[in-house]
Amino acid sequence: xxxxxxxxxxxxxxxxxxxxxxxxxxxxxxxxxxxxxxxxxxxxxxxxxxxxxxxxxxxxxxxxxxxxxxxxxxxxxxxxxxxxxxxxxxxxxxxxxxxxxxxxxxxxxxxxxxxxxxxxxxxxxxxxxxxxxxxxxxxxxxxxxxxxxxxxxxxxxxxxxxxxxxxxxxxxxxxxxxxxxxxxxxxxxxxxxxxxxxxxxxxxxxxxxxxxxxxxxxxxxxxxxxxxxxxxxxxxxxxxxxxxxxxxxxxxxxxxxxxxxxxxxxxxxxxxxxxxxxxxxxxxxxxxxxxxxxxxxxxxxxxxxxxxxxxxxxxxxxxxxxxxxxxxxxxxxxxxxxxxxxxxxxxxxxxxxxxxxxxxxxxxxxxxxxxxxxxxxxxxxxxx
Amino acid sequence: xxxxxxxxxxxxxxxxxxxxxxxxxxxxxxxxxxxxxxxxxxxxxxxxxxxxxxxxxxxxxxxxxxxxxxxxxxxxxxxxxxxxxxxxxxxxxxxxxxxxxxxxxxxxxxxxxxxxxxxxxxxxxxxxxxxxxxxxxxxxxxxxxxxxxxxxxxxxxxxxxxxxxxxxxxxxxxxxxxxxxxxxxxxxxxxxxxxxxxxxxxxxxxxxxxxxxxxxxxxxxxxxxxxxxxxxxxxxxxxxxxxxxxxxxxxxxxxxxxxxxxxxxxxxxxxxxxxxxxxxxxxxxxxxxxxxxxxxxxxxxxxxxxxxxxxxxxxxxxxxxxxxxxxxxxxxxxxxxxxxxxxxxxxxxxxxxxxxxxxxxxxxxxxxxxxxxxxx
Numbered sequence: 101x102x103x104x105x106x107x108x109x110x111x112x113x114x115x116x117x118x119x120x121x122x123x124x125x126x127x128x129x130x131x132x133x134x135x136x137x138x139x140x141x142x143x144x145x146x147x148x149x150x151x152x153x154x155x156x157x158x159x160x161x162x163x164x165x166x167x168x169x170x171x172x173x174x175x176x177x178x179x180x181x182x183x184x185x186x187x188x189x190x191x192x193x194x195x196x197x198x199x200x201x202x203x204x205x206x207x208x209x210x211x212x213x214x215x216x217x218x219x220x221x222x223x224x225x226x227x228x229x230x231x232x233x234x235x236x237x238x239x240x241x242x243x244x245x246x247x248x249x250x251x252x253x254x255x256x257x258x259x260x261x262x263x264x265x266x267x268x269x270x271x272x273x274x275x276x277x278x279x280x281x282x283x284x285x286x287x288x289x290x291x292x293x294x295x296x297x298x299x300x301x302x303x304x305x306x307x308x309x310x311x312x313x314x315x316x317x318x319x320x321x322x323x324x325x326x327x328x329x330x331x332x333x334x335x336x337x338x339x340x341x342x343x344x345x346x347x348x349x350x351x352x353x354x355x356x357x358x359x360x361x362x363x364x365x366x367x368x369x370x371x372x373x374x375x376x377x378x379x380x381x382x383x384x385x386x387x388x389x390x391x392x393x394x395x396x397x398x399x400x401x402x403x404x405x406x407x408x409x410x411x412x413x414x415x416x417x418x419x420x421x422x423x424x425x426x427x428x429x430x431x432x433x434x435x436x437x438x439x440x441x442x443x444x445x446x447x448x449x450x451x452x453x454x455x456x457x458x459x460x461x462x463x464x465x466x467x468x469x470x471x472x473x474x475x476x477x478x479x480x481x482x483x484x
Numbered sequence: 485x486x487x488x489x490x491x492x493x494x495x496x497x498x499x500x501x502x503x504x505x506x507x508x509x510x511x512x513x514x515x516x517x518x519x520x521x522x523x524x525x526x527x528x529x530x531x532x533x534x535x536x537x538x539x540x541x542x543x544x545x546x547x548x549x550x551x552x553x554x555x556x557x558x559x560x561x562x563x564x565x566x567x568x569x570x571x572x573x574x575x576x577x578x579x580x581x582x583x584x585x586x587x588x589x590x591x592x593x594x595x596x597x598x599x600x601x602x603x604x605x606x607x608x609x610x611x612x613x614x615x616x617x618x619x620x621x622x623x624x625x626x627x628x629x630x631x632x633x634x635x636x637x638x639x640x641x642x643x644x645x646x647x648x649x650x651x652x653x654x655x656x657x658x659x660x661x662x663x664x665x666x667x668x669x670x671x672x673x674x675x676x677x678x679x680x681x682x683x684x685x686x687x688x689x690x691x692x693x694x695x696x697x698x699x700x701x702x703x704x705x706x707x708x709x710x711x712x713x714x715x716x717x718x719x720x721x722x723x724x725x726x727x728x729x730x731x732x733x734x735x736x737x738x739x740x741x742x743x744x745x746x747x748x749x750x751x752x753x754x755x756x757x758x759x760x761x762x763x764x765x766x767x768x769x770x771x772x773x774x775x776x777x778x779x780x781x782x783x784x785x786x787x788x789x790x791x792x793x794x795x796x797x798x799x800x801x802x803x804x805x806x807x808x809x810x811x812x813x814x815x816x817x818x819x820x821x822x823x824x825x826x827x828x829x830x831x832x833x834x835x836x837x838x839x840x841x842x843x844x845x846x847x848x849x850x851x852x853x854x855x856x857x858x859x860x
Contacts, residue, residue, distance in 0.1 A: 135629045201546045202815040209811025216804035398633045453644035460641040471624035
């Protein structure tokens with residue numbers, strides 16, 4: 101019984117990381133049919149945001165609030181990855197709608213550039229760049245409508261970009277002069293240390309669980325609830341659902357699909373950032389951290405089906421629990437005297453990497469029966 | 485995408501072939517061994533690029549898992565070489581087994597004692613694996629990005645398998661071939677490398693003609709039909725599953741040959757051949773060269789890899805930026821690739837922009853190079 105509980109908890113822990121990472125991917129893929137191979141790198145940006153926030157909170161001014169940095173970094177990571185995602189949508193992905201394979205290649209190019217960017221640009225200046233992007237993109241939208249509609253609006257836009265660039269350079273140099281760890285570029289992995297209240301373990305029904313794992317489950321839970329509420333209760337959520345179901349019809353009914361695309365992509369990327377915070381709690385953060393999760397996320401999306409969050413949730417927990425059951429060889433401890441050939445097979449697959457092999461085989465087998473995932477979208481189109 | 489070809493004069497074609505053959509014969513004496521070896525490797529990579537062009541450029545299937553078949557071909561070749569040169573090691577089995585305390589050869593190594601079996605295994609095993617994966621995926625009408633994701637996932641699965649099995653195939657260290665013997669000669673020696681270069685050059689040309697033959701005629705037309713409108717092909721009474729499976733396993737077989745040639749020239753096969761970035765790189769060779777042009781795939785593979793080695797020697801950090809930029813550039817600005825651009829309207833449009841050539845405007849538009857008839 102205790103073993104089962106242990107296994108269940110481990111599985112839920114693995115699954116919740118997968119879930120929070122795959123959530124954004126599932127939304128973007130469901131809405132636009134776009135595979136974003138840079139999703140892992142957006143996660144990496146979120147993880148680095150956590151690292152930078154942690155170091156900034158060590159400064160004397162912010163030292164008293166150090167314990168709460170992880171909460172702040174969740175919001176910051178959402179914003180940072182969201183802004184980068186919006187920029188990506190505005191510059192590249194928008195041009196490629198209707199050709200998903202080309203989008204896939206282009207986003208792979210973006211992911212290479214982002215990886216090399218964090219290797220060769222000091223994090224302080226990277227932060228400055230993100231801040232200037234943030235100001236440049238959002239400052240013009242805060243102007244009163246009188247200015248927005250005037251013919252000289254482009255000059256206002258231009259000057260706000262200049263302001264943004266100046267602020268970015270200023271913050272960049274400020275951070276690099278005050279935090280020495282951020283002033284030099286390095287390809288080495290960095291470590292995020294959890295605040296003191298998150299270290300240690302909690303005892304639930306006789307078993308000890310690490311607090312960081314619980315924190316990740318909480319983050320995942322909040323993200324899922326927030327996104328569900330947003331999609332089901334808000335006006336923009338309704339528009340997003342409408343576009344997911346039928347893009348052309350929504351367009352005809354006056355929904356600005358362009359805005360919907362930007363918002364969806366921004367939220368999807370932002371969720372990748374939140375996932376990055378979760379990942380940074382699990383291990384060290386490096387330029388390749390996103391790559392470890394991305395294929396798992398795709399598996400979740402393929403298994404769960406498009407356009408249904410319930411499918412994503414079930415698929416990620418299913419994969420998580422199966423990974424733990426197979427990878428840790430728990431079946432053997434639950435049923436100790438199974439026949440020899442079977443137990444040999446299970447032992448063969450009882451490592452993390454071999455568990456992946458097994459899980460993939462299971463997913464392919466599952467797709468033989470349900471090719472469009474757990475909860476397919478219903479429709480009468482020839483395609484899809 | 486335009487498939488229209490610029491018609492060349494027969495004399496030009498003939499002189500092209502004469503120069504090409506002369507270069508291939510002369511290359512081993514003109515180039516230093518290091519550069520010759522690099523050129524040979526890139527040429528062998530162009531065979532896998534041909535396969536990618538067949539499945540992506542012609543059939544519209546973007547596979548991100550060609551590394552599987554590439555590495556399988558490499559492993560087949562390396563296993564044969566390891567076994568034949570293991571007579572002085574304990575138990576007559578390859579040296580690395582002793583590290584893990586393995587005394588008996590694993591069963592699947594046994595057939596690789598025979599050179600004939602290996603010769604066929606190099607291309608048949610990857611083709612069979614590709615056919616199996618392809619059939620399971622295509623049967624369910626899984627296509628588009630789903631197909632890409634599944635191929636990528638299977639790539640990762642194979643990577644994990646080969647990376648984790650030290651006792652079976654030396655895991656992450658891979659199998660070395662440069663110190664092994666083939667027909668009494670050291671594989672890594674200068675003499676053998678020269679022979680391998682010639683073999684590679686001949687096989688590239690053979691593979692090119694084979695691919696040309698595959699896409700010619702009705703079979704090729706159905707492939708293009710699947711790319712442009714698969715439901716319509718199905719409604720016309722063809723079964724796309726069969727055609728897709730066949731072309732996917734052909735591409736797998738080509739990848740296997742390519743992997744074997746690459747292995748003997750680079751001296752090692754390892755799970756690194758099955759990493760995700762390497763397999764996506766293969767796609768970009770084809771995309772830059774021009775998909776659906778076959779020759780573009782060969783040129784793309786050779787030139788991009790050559791550029792990669794030059795840039796990486798000079799500025800190691802900048803190659804990632806350049807490569808990432810190439811991916812973005814080629815899909816947004818140059819979707820037909822360089823060769824497709826040259827064969828299509830590209831140069832004409834450029835000349836027009838500078839006012840060097842007058843634009844012909846007629847209605848209906850004059851078929852200057854029979855563009856409409858072919859596709860779209």
